[in-house]
Amino acid sequence: MMLLELEQASYRYPNGGVGLEACSLAIRRGSRNALIGANGSGKTTLFQHCNGLLRPQSGVLRYAGTVLDYSRSGLRQLRSKVGLVFQNPDHQLFSASVQEDVSFGPFNLGLDEATVRRRVSAALDAVGMAGFAERAVHNLSFGQKKRVCIAGVLAMEPELLVLDEPMAGLDHAMKTEFLAVLDGLHAQGITLLLATHDIDLAYRWADYIHLIDSGVCTASLPAADLAYRDDALSALGLPLPTVVELQRRLTARGLLPKGLLPRTHSELLTLLDNTYDGKEAPCC
Amino acid sequence: MLIEQSAYANRWRRVSPAAKAAFALCGFIGAFVAGTPSAAVAVAGLLAVVTMAGAGVSPGRYLRVAVPALFFLSISCLSLAFSLDFKGEAQAMTFKLTPAGLQQVADVSARSLAALAALLFLVLTTPLIDLIALLRRLKTPELLLEMMVLCYRMLFVFSAAVHDTLTAQSARLGYATTGLALRSLGGLAASLTLQIWQRAHDLHVAAQARNNDGPLRFLEPRFANCGRDGALAAASGGALITLAVWLS
Numbered sequence: 001m002m003l004l005e006l007e008q009a010s011y012r013y014p015n016g017g018v019g020l021e022a023c024s025l026a027i028r029r030g031s032r033n034a035l036i037g038a039n040g041s042g043k044t045t046l047f048q049h050c051n052g053l054l055r056p057q058s059g060v061l062r063y064a065g066t067v068l069d070y071s072r073s074g075l076r077q078l079r080s081k082v083g084l085v086f087q088n089p090d091h092q093l094f095s096a097s098v099q100e101d102v103s104f105g106p107f108n109l110g111l112d113e114a115t116v117r118r119r120v121s122a123a124l125d126a127v128g129m130a131g132f133a134e135r136a137v138h139n140l141s142f143g144q145k146k147r148v149c150i151a152g153v154l155a156m157e158p159e160l161l162v163l164d165e166p167m168a169g170l171d172h173a174m175k176t177e178f179l180a181v182l183d184g185l186h187a188q189g190i191t192l193l194l195a196t197h198d199i200d201l202a203y204r205w206a207d208y209i210h211l212i213d214s215g216v217c218t219a220s221l222p223a224a225d226l227a228y229r230d231d232a233l234s235a236l237g238l239p240l241p242t243v244v245e246l247q248r249r250l251t252a253r254g255l256l257p258k259g260l261l262p263r264t265h266s267e268l269l270t271l272l273d274n275t276y277d278g279k280e281a282p283c284c
Numbered sequence: 285m286l287i288e289q290s291a292y293a294n295r296w297r298r299v300s301p302a303a304k305a306a307f308a309l310c311g312f313i314g315a316f317v318a319g320t321p322s323a324a325v326a327v328a329g330l331l332a333v334v335t336m337a338g339a340g341v342s343p344g345r346y347l348r349v350a351v352p353a354l355f356f357l358s359i360s361c362l363s364l365a366f367s368l369d370f371k372g373e374a375q376a377m378t379f380k381l382t383p384a385g386l387q388q389v390a391d392v393s394a395r396s397l398a399a400l401a402a403l404l405f406l407v408l409t410t411p412l413i414d415l416i417a418l419l420r421r422l423k424t425p426e427l428l429l430e431m432m433v434l435c436y437r438m439l440f441v442f443s444a445a446v447h448d449t450l451t452a453q454s455a456r457l458g459y460a461t462t463g464l465a466l467r468s469l470g471g472l473a474a475s476l477t478l479q480i481w482q483r484a485h486d487l488h489v490a491a492q493a494r495n496n497d498g499p500l501r502f503l504e505p506r507f508a509n510c511g512r513d514g515a516l517a518a519a520s521g522g523a524l525i526t527l528a529v530w531l532s
């Protein structure tokens with residue numbers, strides 16, 4: 001079942017810049033989605049539509065099957081279900097302390113203080129920032145600020161979490177840890193949509209991959225299909241995931257049985273190990 | 285920024301801000317009830333000692349923060365000490381140092397010193413976020429508090445923006461000559477103006493995204509031992525005032 005659908009949405013910025021051009025996107029409930037597009041392709045613009053911050057000049061947004069009503073109460077409802085984490089943490093954080101900032105969203109939902117306190121500590125726990133509750137926001141590192149931003153949205157317990165380039169600026173360890181956090185959220189039933197430039201990461205992590213170019217969603221496909229869809233990727237000037245390239249070459253050389261589609265580097269290595277367990281490799 | 289650092293790093297960070305504010309308030313009262321300069325100086329000295337020995341603010345840092353304020357205090361004292369004497373025409377203007385003036389200077393400066401020490405005690409031991417939370421509990425108008433919160437946050441965002449722009453300009457030789465420096469400074473001002481406008485807009489959008497359509501509400505920090513700290517602060521503050529009265 002579709003949770004969020006954008007249908008033929010077009011948006012032009014006041015200065016005439018094209019944000020979206022008849023863009024359609026559908027997000028399945030409970031799925032993990034990656035949005036891939038070049039700089040300036042309209043990812044941020046698209047995400048601001050998901051949260052009702054921007055209103056398409058033509059086309060519609062449907063949430064759980066009903067067309068969004070852009071009245072005050074309609075927007076309120078949408079924004080309590082769709083949480084948006086901004087690309088730049090400094091744009092999102094505006095309270096002085098970590099705990100204050102995370103409590104901002106839940107208070108806006110009209111929750112009482114005890115509930116807010118509980119949610120704030122749960123959200124900070126989920127992103128591994130529990131020890132930083134009373135620190136000042138400006139004394140945090142970039143990666144830590146990003147985590148606080150995510151906690152600030154998590155505390156609102158959204159159904160759909162939209163993250164604008166959450167991995168940019170994080171080190172390798174942080175990225176791995178962050179993926180674990182996302183998987184934890186997914187296990188709780190939260191639908192995830194994130195923008196990224198990293199095709200390998202998208203292939204490894206996502207259930208569905210959406211491609212965007214100059215404000216148009218050019219393709220939406222199950223991540224597993226990416227291995228066959230060179231056309232969709234090359235239309236955007238994107239390379240295949242490296243693991244797919246490697247698997248193809250290995251299969252072509254007869255080093256790997258046909259029909260195996262590893263999604264990650266380590267999966268590929270395990271496959272190789274299993275294939276040659278005990279046997280000598282035919283080459284070298 | 286020095287004040288910021290010590291407010292977060294001092295030994296009394298976890299003491300309830302209400303207690304610290306009460307003690308500072310007693311310090312202010314002590315400064316006013318002190319009848320003689322020596323009593324006021326004693327109050328100031330005690331407050332400084334409490335800040336350094338009690339809260340563990342290093343003397344060096346304390347002095348560095350106090351120096352600008354002391355500088356202004358001494359300038360105003362000088363202008364008080366010398367009174368301008370007009371003798372009919374403008375040419376006969378003279379400066380005079382009068383004993384009454386000196387007495388007045390001693391009075392005023394000692395009191396200001398004590399008040400300054402009380403203020404320093406508060407700001408060096410309590411982060412502004414705690415103070416704002418305290419003001420909120422004291423029912424300060426919401427609008428004022430929101431402005432304080434936003435200004436405080438923006439202060440850091442802008443100091444980072446200024447720093448980044450300056451670095452970027454210097455890296456491309458923007459300040460190599462006086463002429464270039466002037467041009468770069470103009471560029472900095474222009475870019476900051478735009479950034480302020482953009483940031484205000486971004487903040488509004490960020491607030492909307494998290495469903496805000498009215499007052500900004502935040503969770504307040506909690507402090508253990510509020511009662512005990514408050515009682516301790518009240519007792520020591522009372523002692524300070526008594527001392528000030530007794531000495532004068």
Ligand SMILES: Nc1ncnc2c1ncn2[C@@H]1O[C@H](COP(=O)(O)OP(=O)(O)OP(=O)(O)O)[C@@H](O)[C@H]1O
Pocket residue numbers: 013014015017018019037038039040041042043044045046087
């Ligand atoms: N506030 C704005 N005013 C005018 N045009 C804008 C504005 N914001 C974005 N645009 C334009 O809209 C287009 C899409 O921008 P958007 O920010 O959505 O891209 P993006 O995919 O998020 O890029 P990036 O990867 O760099 O974050 C760009 O051509 C951009 O120049």
Ligand SMILES: [Mg+2]
Pocket residue numbers: 043044045087164
């Ligand atoms: Mg973007």
